[in-house]
Amino acid sequence: MAFTQAEARRHVERIVGIAKKAAPGADVEVYMRHTQRGQTRFAVNEVSTAAEVEVLKLELRLSYGLRSAAVRVSQLDDVTVRDAAVRGARLAKIAPEQAERQPLLGPQKYLMPQGTVDGALRGASAALRAEAAKVAIMRAEADKVVIAGFVDHEDTSVSVANSAGLAGYFEYTRGSFDCTARTQDGTGSGWAGSHSNRWADLDVAAYASTAIDKAVKARAPRRLDPGRYTVVLEPAAVAELLGAFVESLKLRNAQEGRSFFSRPGGETRIGETLWPSSITLRSDPADVALPFAPWNDESLPLSAAAWIEKGKLERLPVSRYWAKQKSLAPIPYPRAFELAGGSETLAQLIAGVKRGVLITRFWYLNYLDPNTLLSTGLTRDGTFLIENGEIAGPVNNFRFNESPHTMLKNCDGLGKSLIPPVFDIRVPALRTHEFNLASISEAV
Amino acid sequence: MRVGRRTFVKGTASVAALATLSSAGFTEARGLLTDPLLASLIERALGRARKDGASYADVRIVRRRTEEISAREDKLEDISADDEYGIGIRVIANGAWGFAATQLLAAEPVERAAAAAVALARANAPLLKRPVALAPNPVHVDVWQTPLTKDPFKIPIEDKAELLLALNAAAMKVKGVRFARSNYYAISEWKLLATSEGSFIEQQITRLAPGFEVTAVDDKRGDFETVAHTIAPRQAGWEYLEEANLIGDARQLGEQVLEKLAAPSVQSGKRELVLAPSNLWLTIHESIGHPTELDRALGYEANFAGTSFATPDKLGKLQIAAPQLTFYADKTTRGGLATCGYDDDGVKTQRWDLVKNGLFVGYQTTRDQAAWLGEKASRGTSYADSYASVPFQRMPNVSLAPNPARCSLEDLVAGTQDGVLITGVGTWSIDHQRFNFQFSGQLFWEIKHGKRTRMLRDVSYSANTISFWNACQRIGDRAHFKLGAAMYDGKGQPMQINGVSHGCPPAYFRDISVASTNTRGG
Numbered sequence: 001m002a003f004t005q006a007e008a009r010r011h012v013e014r015i016v017g018i019a020k021k022a023a024p025g026a027d028v029e030v031y032m033r034h035t036q037r038g039q040t041r042f043a044v045n046e047v048s049t050a051a052e053v054e055v056l057k058l059e060l061r062l063s064y065g066l067r068s069a070a071v072r073v074s075q076l077d078d079v080t081v082r083d084a085a086v087r088g089a090r091l092a093k094i095a096p097e098q099a100e101r102q103p104l105l106g107p108q109k110y111l112m113p114q115g116t117v118d119g120a121l122r123g124a125s126a127a128l129r130a131e132a133a134k135v136a137i138m139r140a141e142a143d144k145v146v147i148a149g150f151v152d153h154e155d156t157s158v159s160v161a162n163s164a165g166l167a168g169y170f171e172y173t174r175g176s177f178d179c180t181a182r183t184q185d186g187t188g189s190g191w192a193g194s195h196s197n198r199w200a201d202l203d204v205a206a207y208a209s210t211a212i213d214k215a216v217k218a219r220a221p222r223r224l225d226p227g228r229y230t231v232v233l234e235p236a237a238v239a240e241l242l243g244a245f246v247e248s249l250k251l252r253n254a255q256e257g258r259s260f261f262s263r264p265g266g267e268t269r270i271g272e273t274l275w276p277s278s279i280t281l282r283s284d285p286a287d288v289a290l291p292f293a294p295w296n297d298e299s300l301p302l303s304a305a306a307w308i309e310k311g312k313l314e315r316l317p318v319s320r321y322w323a324k325q326k327s328l329a330p331i332p333y334p335r336a337f338e339l340a341g342g343s344e345t346l347a348q349l350i351a352g353v354k355r356g357v358l359i360t361r362f363w364y365l366n367y368l369d370p371n372t373l374l375s376t377g378l379t380r381d382g383t384f385l386i387e388n389g390e391i392a393g394p395v396n397n398f399r400f401n402e403s404p405h406t407m408l409k410n411c412d413g414l415g416k417s418l419i420p421p422v423f424d425i426r427v428p429a430l431r432t433h434e435f436n437l438a439s440i441s442e443a444v
Numbered sequence: 445m446r447v448g449r450r451t452f453v454k455g456t457a458s459v460a461a462l463a464t465l466s467s468a469g470f471t472e473a474r475g476l477l478t479d480p481l482l483a484s485l486i487e488r489a490l491g492r493a494r495k496d497g498a499s500y501a502d503v504r505i506v507r508r509r510t511e512e513i514s515a516r517e518d519k520l521e522d523i524s525a526d527d528e529y530g531i532g533i534r535v536i537a538n539g540a541w542g543f544a545a546t547q548l549l550a551a552e553p554v555e556r557a558a559a560a561a562v563a564l565a566r567a568n569a570p571l572l573k574r575p576v577a578l579a580p581n582p583v584h585v586d587v588w589q590t591p592l593t594k595d596p597f598k599i600p601i602e603d604k605a606e607l608l609l610a611l612n613a614a615a616m617k618v619k620g621v622r623f624a625r626s627n628y629y630a631i632s633e634w635k636l637l638a639t640s641e642g643s644f645i646e647q648q649i650t651r652l653a654p655g656f657e658v659t660a661v662d663d664k665r666g667d668f669e670t671v672a673h674t675i676a677p678r679q680a681g682w683e684y685l686e687e688a689n690l691i692g693d694a695r696q697l698g699e700q701v702l703e704k705l706a707a708p709s710v711q712s713g714k715r716e717l718v719l720a721p722s723n724l725w726l727t728i729h730e731s732i733g734h735p736t737e738l739d740r741a742l743g744y745e746a747n748f749a750g751t752s753f754a755t756p757d758k759l760g761k762l763q764i765a766a767p768q769l770t771f772y773a774d775k776t777t778r779g780g781l782a783t784c785g786y787d788d789d790g791v792k793t794q795r796w797d798l799v800k801n802g803l804f805v806g807y808q809t810t811r812d813q814a815a816w817l818g819e820k821a822s823r824g825t826s827y828a829d830s831y832a833s834v835p836f837q838r839m840p841n842v843s844l845a846p847n848p849a850r851c852s853l854e855d856l857v858a859g860t861q862d863g864v865l866i867t868g869v870g871t872w873s874i875d876h877q878r879f880n881f882q883f884s885g886q887l888f889w890e891i892k893h894g895k896r897t898r899m900l901r902d903v904s905y906s907a908n909t910i911s912f913w914n915a916c917q918r919i920g921d922r923a924h925f926k927l928g929a930a931m932y933d934g935k936g937q938p939m940q941i942n943g944v945s946h947g948c949p950p951a952y953f954r955d956i957s958v959a960s961t962n963t964r965g966g
Contacts (some may be wrong), residue, residue: 044744050568054547069522074527148745150938182751228749256661257663257668258661258670262666264663277486363875401882439880442879444877
């Protein structure tokens with residue numbers, strides 16, 4: 001079990017006290033993360049490796065004005081903490097000034113979302129994970145496919161504090177399950193899963209069935225030429241491509257002229273309507289299924305915010321330093337985003353396509369051009385031709401070269417927003433047009 | 445001295461072994477981890493595992509120290525240092541693997557972790573088709589450390605900060621360079637491996653990863669470009685940076701980013717390519733290194749990292765590359781990020797061929813995988829990225845053997861009619877069976893009739909792995925062989941990172957698809 005709030009407070013107060021004594025006159029900041037985690041991997045229809053781990057990370061930052069250094073250790077005993085503080089102070093004193101460093105924040109009021117901890121996950125055991133793996137393996141054997149997957153759970157507490165009185169604590173649990181089924185002839189592959197702060201939200205049998213069903217339906221794909229297609233992207237594919245987009249949401253880069261959101265002469269695209277009115281991107285730290293500490297990396301409190309509202313870029317996150325430079329209020333970068341969903345089911349999104357491609361997920365994304373957010377990557381684990389509003393059969397995988405901006409600009413249909421496996425974001429399935437599937441991948 | 449299985453049973457091996465190893469000068473690397481503490485923890489962990497019924501156990505106590513500094517333009521951004529340690533205990537019980545880890549280095553938590561590892565193995569055993577079988581391995585009692593002259597952790601922090609700020613300043617002197625960013629990262633990985641078979645191995649691995657990039661902005665066009673220096677991460681001491689003469693390169697980097705920003709986009713089409721080692725290493729990593737991981741080829745990484753075109757039925761049959769190309773794995777390469785004396789199974793590291801004269805001939809294996817191929821010994825490629833991570837098969841350094849005949853980069857350029865020379869690593873992507881890849885670079889030069897003519901931008905090249913390597917017609921010689929490296933290669937669930945180097949000479953390819961990535965217009 002992760003540190004309780006009372007345990008964490010005792011540790012943090014002791015640590016701040018030791019550091020202040022060891023480094024007189026220094027500003028002290030503390031970040032502490034304590035995790036109990038269990039993991040089980042399975043592959044080729046058997047369990048492969050598994051682990052039960054306890055990990056503690058303590059970061060101490062010591063600052064003298066603009067001179068600052070951070071030291072991270074894995075132990076909480078007095079000797080280690082004192083040594084870390086002395087080392088941090090020494091590094092800070094001899095280092096050149098860091099002109100962008102900001103003074104300590106005083107006490108902050110952080111949102112404390114309820115229900116982030118699940119008893120079932122807090123007490124989860126190897127047996128729980130083995131049972132989940134067994135369910136998937138038995139289904140795979142019954143359907144004569146080969147399955148691989150991962151069961152993971154954690155109970156984590158995070159704490160922040162500083163010598164100016166700031167203090168924050170957050171505990172969450174998280175469980176995840178995802179699996180890939182492959183047909184025995186190696187020509188079909190399917191994938192499914194999810195994660196949540198509650199174990200009861202995870203329907204392992206359903207995920208295994210979905211992955212197996214996709215693999216069987218994807219068997220023996222026909223050749224489809226590369227080109228620009230209407231595509232229906234399932235949530236995992238949307239999440240992957242949108243990742244490149246949300247990473248670039250930074251006011252400073254935009255004003256420095258090195259971002260998709262830049263305009264010539266130091267201007268930005270804030271206020272411009274760049275996407276259809278159905279596109280809204282927001283963040284909400286109270287979304288307990290995406291449990292993250294309700295403060296950002298600068299310890300600023302997070303609150304609900306809209307970044308794109310009905311297709312218009314409303315704002316970009318801005319750090320404390322850059323806000324001061326530009327006489328603005330800082331806007332903390334959120335820990336998780338939500339692309340607002342629509343009302344269509346996946347079947348309805350497909351029904352709206354005369355000829356196109358259904359894509360389950362992407363793989364190995366990377367930027368090609370940060371000017372336009374042009375990215376490359378590949379489809380995998382379930383790629384199907386759509387003809388006259390229906391699935392016409394499996395097709396080969398593709399490499400795509402496309403920008404998430406274009407994906408949103410050409411979007412004309414949205415499903416319900418949900419959390420896809422692996423990703424810390426809520427997104428819907430969506431339909432978009434002129435998507436550049438640039439070359440064929442032989443991979444299955 | 446040799447420490448056998450009997451001493452595991454008696455639980456006295458670690459004290460004797462520590463006494464032997466202490467003379468190796470690891471005191472500083474161990475920090476607070478004193479001999480009596482280490483001996484006690486190892487004995488308790490192995491003893492509890494044995495008592496609970498483990499047929500095999502190993503203990504890794506790992507201490508990782510890092511130092512990181514970053515600077516942008518004339519400002520230092522941050523300085524940080526890590527010093528983390530803990531213990532990971534791995535067992536085989538009822539034929540299944542179990543693993544548990546804790547950062548609490550005291551008797552009770554360590555025994556609790558050993559018991560948890562055994563319990564975990566027992567819980568998973570009913571879901572095994574075949575019990576884990578470890579390939580035989582001689583008992584080793586030894587020490588190993590990165591050969592270096594100047595321990596980077598003893599170099600004053602001011603010197604490092606000064607170097608970064610001087611780099612940025614040198615680049616910013618070039619009129620038109622708007623931004624410069626530099627960083628320094630050093631990691632010292634100390635680990636002690638004790639196995640129930642009696643192996644006792646202490647290692648200290650030191651890696652450096654410098655970085656430096658400059659950016660130019662065209663305000664009128666709303667356009668920008670960045671160029672990164674090609675210096676590779678390396679196992680080395682501070683002398684590596686002293687010898688690199690980065691400041692001497694800074695001005696040239698500034699001039700190159702301006703030239704790149706003004707350069708025309710490449711015209712898409714089939715071209716000849718000349719790839720410098722600073723670019724080609726990553727293509728080797730993705731298209732030869734990963735496909736020859738045995739666990740991937742057999743489906744053990746299917747849920748995340750993917751599988752491989754190089755399945756065991758193709759061993760000895762598939763002509764992956766042109767006959768003049770040989771790729772070898774080598775965990776003994778001096779300076780290689782994956783280099784060490786012994787892997788995390790306690791297997792002595794070695795060199796072997798993966799592709800010989802173009803033919804696929806070998807895999808990367810660990811002790812629990814060797815029997816899957818019918819091999820009698822592991823290739824020694826087990827690695828875990830921290831005390832809290834399960835060791836599994838990770839890529840060794842994989843390199844392209846140089847041409848025995850003399851051949852330079854300029855010789856390759858001189859033999860090119862209509863091509864592109866690419867240096868540095870840009871963007872990269874490859875499918876989950878390692879067929880279809882697309883790479884970019886940092887700098888691109890047009891080659892016409894054997895001469896470099898002008899700089900280009902927006903260049904990517906894509907190919908199928910097998911057709912690409914079979915299109916390689918000529919490579920450079922040993923004098924032009926260089927090591928590139930990936931500091932953060934990812935694999936596994938949860939993802940673990942691995943540092944790995946790849947040596948190669950420059951190489952010439954014919955008829956490769958080159959595409960412009962320009963979607964800005966203009």
